[in-house]
Amino acid sequence: MEEREEGIEARALRRVLACLGGELGGGASVAPRRGIGLALRIQTRVGSGAVHRRGGDELTVVVGDEHRNGCGGVLHDETDEDQRLRMPHAAILTTRRSRCRRLDFEPMRAIVIEKPNAVALREVETPTPDTGEVRVRSVRAGVCRTDLDIVAGTLDPRWVRFPVVPGHEWSGVVDSVGDGVIGLEPGDRVVCEGNIACLRCARCRAGDTHLCASYDAVGFTRSGGYGEFVVVPARVVHVLPGHVSFDAAVLVEPGAVVLKALERARIEPGETVGVVGVGALGAIAIRLARLRSPATIVAYGLRAEELELALALGADSVVSVADVDAEVETRKLAGGGLDVVVETAGAVAAFELSTRLTREGGRIVALGIAGHGHELTLPSDRIALRDLSVFGSVGYTTAAWARMVDLLRERLVDLDPIVTHRFPLERFEDAFALMDDRRGVVAKIVLEHAV
Numbered sequence: 001m002e003e004r005e006e007g008i009e010a011r012a013l014r015r016v017l018a019c020l021g022g023e024l025g026g027g028a029s030v031a032p033r034r035g036i037g038l039a040l041r042i043q044t045r046v047g048s049g050a051v052h053r054r055g056g057d058e059l060t061v062v063v064g065d066e067h068r069n070g071c072g073g074v075l076h077d078e079t080d081e082d083q084r085l086r087m088p089h090a091a092i093l094t095t096r097r098s099r100c101r102r103l104d105f106e107p108m109r110a111i112v113i114e115k116p117n118a119v120a121l122r123e124v125e126t127p128t129p130d131t132g133e134v135r136v137r138s139v140r141a142g143v144c145r146t147d148l149d150i151v152a153g154t155l156d157p158r159w160v161r162f163p164v165v166p167g168h169e170w171s172g173v174v175d176s177v178g179d180g181v182i183g184l185e186p187g188d189r190v191v192c193e194g195n196i197a198c199l200r201c202a203r204c205r206a207g208d209t210h211l212c213a214s215y216d217a218v219g220f221t222r223s224g225g226y227g228e229f230v231v232v233p234a235r236v237v238h239v240l241p242g243h244v245s246f247d248a249a250v251l252v253e254p255g256a257v258v259l260k261a262l263e264r265a266r267i268e269p270g271e272t273v274g275v276v277g278v279g280a281l282g283a284i285a286i287r288l289a290r291l292r293s294p295a296t297i298v299a300y301g302l303r304a305e306e307l308e309l310a311l312a313l314g315a316d317s318v319v320s321v322a323d324v325d326a327e328v329e330t331r332k333l334a335g336g337g338l339d340v341v342v343e344t345a346g347a348v349a350a351f352e353l354s355t356r357l358t359r360e361g362g363r364i365v366a367l368g369i370a371g372h373g374h375e376l377t378l379p380s381d382r383i384a385l386r387d388l389s390v391f392g393s394v395g396y397t398t399a400a401w402a403r404m405v406d407l408l409r410e411r412l413v414d415l416d417p418i419v420t421h422r423f424p425l426e427r428f429e430d431a432f433a434l435m436d437d438r439r440g441v442v443a444k445i446v447l448e449h450a451v
Contacts (some may be wrong), residue, residue: 110227111428111447114163116153121426124165127223127231129178134234136190141225142169142250143431143445145279145346146369150220151432154371161221167447168194168218170225171240171249181234191249193236193401194218210260210395226428228449238402241409247419248408250446251284255415256396256404258284258344261365262292263400264391265340269293274330274338274357275315277345278306280444281367283313283418285342290314291412298333300326300353305441313417321353330357337362344368348376355382355390363389421445 107123114120129135147166149155174188184190194217197204201213218224218232240249258281267273273294275285278301289297298317299310307318319329330337337359343351346368354364355378370376383390396404407413420443423431431445 108228109425110165110223111167111425112163112165113151116162117151119151119428121428124223124227126229129176129181129231131179132181132234133178133231134181134184134237135175135177135229135231136172136192136237137175137229138167138170138172138225138227138449140171140246140250140449141167141447142254142280143428143435143447144169144254145435147219147226148432148435149369149371154373156372159215159217159220164220165223165227166219167225167227167230168220169250169253170230171246171252172225172230174237175229177234184234184237184239189240189242189244189246189249190237191240191252191405192218192230192232192238193396193398194220194224194253195395195398196222196233196236197398207397207399209398226425226447236398238405240405243411244408245416247422247446248415251280251415251418251444252401252404252408253396254280254444255284255288255407255413256401257281257393258288258342258367259404259407260396260400261285261342261367261391261393262288264393265342265363265365267292267294267340270295271339272296272298272334274298274300274334274341274354275310276300276341276343276350276354276357277347277368278310279344279442280418281344282306282342283309283443284415285344285367286310286313286315287413287415287418288407289342291407296334298330298338300357303438306438306443309420309441309443326353327356334359336360339363340365342367346370348374351376352378355386355388358386358388361387363391365391365393367393369394419444419446422448424448424450 106126108126109121110124111119111121112124127135146155146168150160150164150166171189171191174184174186174190176186177184195210195212196216196218197209197212198214199209203209203211203213216222218230219226223230262285267289269292271292271294273289273292273296275282275289275297278286278299282299282301286297286299296316297314298319299307299315300319300321301307301310302320302322304320307320310318317333319326338357339359340363341354341358342365343354344367348370350368351366354366358364382388408415420441421431421434423445425447428447431447434442435445
């Protein structure tokens, strides 16, 4: 085989590698093999495989045992300027654990977490919407602490499936729609729910779509907004009002999380509210708690910069837990303690503090996620003897998401000031580092796709 032909085929086969690596979760390498042309050895969840030339201008993909439970198909090796591989069949054989899709390669850029501590920006296959689905071009994607936990491998492994394109807080524009989709058109500015609920299990029928028995979530088990395009069911797509920015729309997801939690706490007008932690969740909690007409909102944080942000967003008072006795300061501000405390910091110490800031008979909402393996120790009678109500709240329901969009539509809440930093997709490592270091005023960091 001539060197030029070998180079062309190597590039073509790398496109196959990108697809199969993303679809089947395996790793592979391209290597020249005399006799059968260039071969691509693949190791996937469904077994080993190869891509090789059988003759003429055809390449054959075989994963697993082609005659038993494998999947395979023939590809045309076009050596024109595009050097694309096209498969003449609509589908190929199906395995028990993975469906081999059409190998019609239109690459897109995406940040891919292959496994814990292995993350890179690379080209992957652009997804195609099926019947009832919509493809959305991601414009903005928020950086969440949970994304960093996925990278570090500290998120509970039940909630993530590697390799994964993260990005569960994102907004964009409809690019194309599948058959049967009505009410959505290319060009629509949208935001999409991340939880893909089955709508059939007992929890879904009760309205608790966030507790669906068939867990499936954008950015965790399916590709998210850190890719240039995302495919989702049309039923989870919400059209944005024209006055809502893509930045604000990124915050619909965490906003729905906070909204559901505050609704469980049932803040009444005239009550006192504490917010522990002033990251993105804490900032949103201050904004949304203000809608309940509280007597006062007290924000608690470690750094002067985040406390300044809390005041700018609507907190009446701030307490630096690093500099003063937060319990003593709270008594000065709210007598016997706060009616409701919303813990958003995601630290064991923050939750323990919350149990001391709340008045007897008060309510605590635990929103922060400390990470897999962290344990909380409390005096055994603190909650019972102080008659505290403690609510854990995770995720959002479809109803909470819709209400969050309505708040933006009616201009009842302004989320734009909570976005404090923007980075192009190529600088995702800088964005992650800022989330870790939190230098200066840091609330929501967003990644911007080139448009």
